[in-house]
Amino acid sequence: MDMFKDKKLRNDIILAAAVIIAAAGIWLFTELMKSDGAFAVVTVNGVETAKYPLDTDAEIRLESENGGYNILIIKDGKADITEASCPDHVCVDQRAISKTGEAITCLPNKTVITIDGEEEADFDFVS
């Protein structure tokens, strides 16, 4: 059994290249579709709990159902999580968001921050 048979390796490269090109294309498309947002929307466990305007600086402590917390800072029109009770701190590592469709996710606390546009452009996600 030869692990690196040429034909298979060629298929590997085609697979990887196709996936990367497709992903990069979608990424580019979504980046271009983004526009400046107006609100930071807090969703805990699938339920929208709060909405803060991005043009007003604020520091909010978000309590989650499991007793944990995330500190949401709104500054210079951007929303960012700067502190959290979760062990992995993936949400803290995520960059500040300000464009529509961007999100900061904290899986352990089931908390998601998303950016919304102006009121009239709102979609109503009924779940």
Next chain:
Amino acid sequence: MKTKKVAMLGLTIALAMIMSYIEALVPLSFAVPGIKMGLANIVIIFVLYKFSMKDAVLVSAIRVILVSLLFSNVMAMWYSLAGAVLSLSVMCILKKTDKFSVIGVSVAGGIMHNVGQIIMAVILLGTEQIALYLPVLIITGTVTGVIIGIVSGLVINRFKNIRL
């Protein structure tokens, strides 16, 4: 199941758990939030190639359950499970076609692990925007998949003439 096989699979499960533990100790999420190397996949791929599909499913399932109970929580188990199920299913299919080397199989596994976790996150958190992060995770998943695939290929080659 023969005693020797029980011992061998126990050994690989232990190894997969150690890989998961090392990964938890060295987080990469400061670079790209949410990414992982997927070290445990080296063990899963090894079992897939040196033992059988059934054994790989067994080792993967036991690893996910034990690691979640030991190092994280039940919530995390759902994400791991979604990633593991999708990843292993696609790896099994690709291996069966015999058109890809270990690297291709590993790349598909790495990508599908991310896809599974994002699907689970969208279901559990009810926020569709999370899916927009998928392209980033697919690209990083491909890169880590190539690395894991090369390492797995080297390990499998070393065991070429050893019967387990």
